[in-house]
Amino acid sequence: xxxxxxxxxxxxxxxxxxxxxxxxxxxxxxxxxxxxxxxxxxxxxxxxxxxxxxxxxxxxxxxxxxxxxxxxxxxxxxxxxxxxxxxxxxxxxxxxxxxxxxxxxxxxxxxxxxxxxxxxxxxxxxxxxxxxxxxxxxxxxxxxxxxxxxxxxxxxxxxxxxxxxxxxxxxxxxxxxxxxxxxxxxxxxxxxxxxxxxxxxxxxxxxxxxxxxxxxxxxxxx
Amino acid sequence: xxxxxxxxxxxxxxxxxxxxxxxxxxxxxxxxxxxxxxxxxxxxxxxxxxxxxxxxxxxxxxxxxxxxxxxxxxxxxxxxxx
Numbered sequence: 241x242x243x244x245x246x247x248x249x250x251x252x253x254x255x256x257x258x259x260x261x262x263x264x265x266x267x268x269x270x271x272x273x274x275x276x277x278x279x280x281x282x283x284x285x286x287x288x289x290x291x292x293x294x295x296x297x298x299x300x301x302x303x304x305x306x307x308x309x310x311x312x313x314x315x316x317x318x319x320x321x322x323x324x325x326x327x328x329x330x331x332x333x334x335x336x337x338x339x340x341x342x343x344x345x346x347x348x349x350x351x352x353x354x355x356x357x358x359x360x361x362x363x364x365x366x367x368x369x370x371x372x373x374x375x376x377x378x379x380x381x382x383x384x385x386x387x388x389x390x391x392x393x394x395x396x397x398x399x400x401x402x403x404x405x406x407x408x409x410x411x412x413x414x415x416x417x418x419x420x421x422x423x424x425x426x427x428x429x430x431x432x433x434x435x436x437x438x439x440x441x442x443x444x445x446x447x448x449x450x451x452x453x454x455x456x457x458x459x460x461x462x
Numbered sequence: 463x464x465x466x467x468x469x470x471x472x473x474x475x476x477x478x479x480x481x482x483x484x485x486x487x488x489x490x491x492x493x494x495x496x497x498x499x500x501x502x503x504x505x506x507x508x509x510x511x512x513x514x515x516x517x518x519x520x521x522x523x524x525x526x527x528x529x530x531x532x533x534x535x536x537x538x539x540x541x542x543x544x
Contacts (some may be wrong), residue, residue: 276536278530285529286519294517303525307532314537364470367501372508379512388516407513413478432474439502439509 255325262326269317277317281310284327288334294392294404295338305341309334324418328411332419335401342397349397349443365440368447379446391441399434406431465492469499473506 268276271442288309292302312333320329342350378384392400405416406427412429417424469492475481476489493500521529 272541277537278533281529281533285521285526289521289525290517290519303528306521306525307529310529310533311536314533358477364466364502366498367505371505372501376508376511379508380515384512385516385518388512392513392517403513404517407510408517410514413480428475428478428480431478432471435474435509436470436507438513439506442509442512443505 258327259325263322266317266322268318269314272318276328277314280313284330285310287327288330291331291334291404291409292338294408295335295397295401296342297393301341305334305337309337312337324415328415328418331409332403332421335419363441368443369447371446372442374446387442387445388438391438391445394441395434395437397431399437399459402427402430403434403438407435466496466499469493470497470502471501477506477510 262280265280269280277384285306289306291301292309293299296302296305311329313330314375316333320326339350392403395403400421402416402422405411405419406413411419413424413427416422416431417427420427469489472489474483476486481489493503511526
């Protein structure tokens with residue numbers, strides 16, 4: 241607990257610095273400096289693209305939603321009061337843009353996404369030694385990254401979105417609740433189940449993967 | 463086992479620093495004497511590290527180019543907020 245708080249201090253300082261920087265750039269945009277707006281676009285396009293990609297799962301639509309998000313942001317920039325960070329404000333626009341698209345075109349994704357299935361009852365899945373003993377650089381290899389993406393993508397919509405905002409984007413619980421327009425208890429509950437589900441998926445994958453390689457090595461030995 | 467189940471139920475809040483000091487102490491005491499829960503705790507920390515570092519935020523170059531052109535076309539001659 242103490243360790244977590246100490247290690248989060250530099251992150252907090254960094255976040256305050258970024259918020260100040262963003263407010264300064266926003267003020268320049270509002271004063272008519274279009275180049276400043278392009279700076280904001282360059283700064284956030286990667287994170288917004290990733291968020292939309294994870295929400296919508298349809299790459300052919302993500303580009304349109306990306307354009308729509310930044311256009312809405314530009315048009316609404318006068319309304320940015322600065323009571324939250326620019327990032328929170330922008331992610332809320334992106335989330336609403338994606339939600340409107342999904343409600344119109346794939347309502348089943350949003351309406352019936354509040355079930356995580358039987359996996360939620362199996363949180364006490366012991367950690368596989370194979371998962372824990374796999375070196376971090378291997379976990380972050382091309383194959384490992386694909387596995388993480390797949391584990392996240394297999395979550396139902398609401399769980400996936402909350403997990404991405406909190407654990408991929410690094411927003412606080414309060415910020416996630418603002419972006420999603422959900423209560424903090426609802427965010428916590430979804431996050432809890434989503435995290436266990438991703439852990440179990442990775443656990444199962446590395447247990448199986450290393451088990452397979454050990455069997456294969458034993459086969460070669462024989 | 464009840465303690466282990468309680469631990470799993472509270473792990474996410476524990477990692478977010480969302481639980482009180484007394485409960486924190488109970489969890490930390492449990493982690494010291496329960497290797498399976500300590501394993502789950504480590505696995506969950508690794509999972510969160512992987513989530514943070516494992517999802518690419520690369521935007522294809524052509525998408526970036528079209529975004530810039532689209533925004534210039536729609537915004538450049540328009541005051542923001544209009």
